[in-house]
Amino acid sequence: xxxxxxxxxxxxxxxxxxxxxxxxxxxxxxxxxxxxxxxxxxxxxxxxxxxxxxxxxxxxxxxxxxxxxxxxxxxxxxxxxxxxxxxxxxxxxxxxxxxxxxxxxxxxxxxxxxxxxxxxxxxxxxxxxxxxxxxxxxxxxxxxxxxxxxxxxxxxxxxxx
Numbered sequence: 001x002x003x004x005x006x007x008x009x010x011x012x013x014x015x016x017x018x019x020x021x022x023x024x025x026x027x028x029x030x031x032x033x034x035x036x037x038x039x040x041x042x043x044x045x046x047x048x049x050x051x052x053x054x055x056x057x058x059x060x061x062x063x064x065x066x067x068x069x070x071x072x073x074x075x076x077x078x079x080x081x082x083x084x085x086x087x088x089x090x091x092x093x094x095x096x097x098x099x100x101x102x103x104x105x106x107x108x109x110x111x112x113x114x115x116x117x118x119x120x121x122x123x124x125x126x127x128x129x130x131x132x133x134x135x136x137x138x139x140x141x142x143x144x145x146x147x148x149x150x151x152x153x154x155x156x157x158x159x160x161x
Contacts (some may be wrong), residue, residue, distance in 0.1 A: 001063065004116035010040050013047035017132065020107060020125035022035045022150060024098070030111075030118045031088035035076050040118060042069075045111050052085060052122055053105035054096045059085040061120065085120065091114040098124050 020103075032040070039045070050064040061083045068076045070075040087095075098104055128136070 004113065005055075006115070008113040010043055010045050010111045011045035013050070013108055015048065016107050016109055016123065016125070017127075018136075020105075020127055021132070022109075022123045022125050023104070024124040025109065025121060026087075026091070026123075027114075027121055030061070030120055031084040031086065032118055033075075036066050037105050037118060038071070039069045040111065040113070047108045047111065050108045052108065054092060054099065057092065059092055059095070059106075061089050061108065064111075065149050066101070086139050095124065098160075103127065111161065 044067050046065040048065075050061065051063050052059055054060075062082065064083065065080050095106065099106060103126050104120050104124055105127070107125050109119050109123050111118065113119070
């Protein structure tokens with residue numbers, strides 16, 4: 001059998017970067033059952049309601065939806081079960097200290113296969129207020145308008161009609 005090499009993206013939480021300001025990003029492994037891996041290989045997963053928490057010295061992922069494998073039998077998994085994350089002990093201690101800081105949470109950004117193994121990218125993030133979101137959106141739109149104007153001037157077209 002040919003061994004997989006590289007990174008294959010399965011699911012991404014695009015809304016997370018809009019709703020949270022990301023402070024730190026790290027990668028960790030997932031403990032999965034066979035039907036979960038098969039479902040992920042089909043590219044099916046949703047990270048929208050997902051979050052991670054430290055409980056009893058272990059890191060757990062909750063709220064991530066991996067749909068049941070269609071070819072599975074009675075051994076199929078439950079779609080929204082809690083999944084254990086594989087992280088070094090000192091990293092768990094560091095994350096515990098950061099999340100106890102207040103206002104910080106652990107959210108999944110993406111699930112992918114790296115060299116054939118399922119990995120998840122977690123972020124230590126702070127929730128944005130609605131006015132922060134509006135300010136970020138206005139800044140993004142202003143940047144787009146500036147880029148449009150620069151490209152228009154380079155091509156020789158005038159903004160006047």
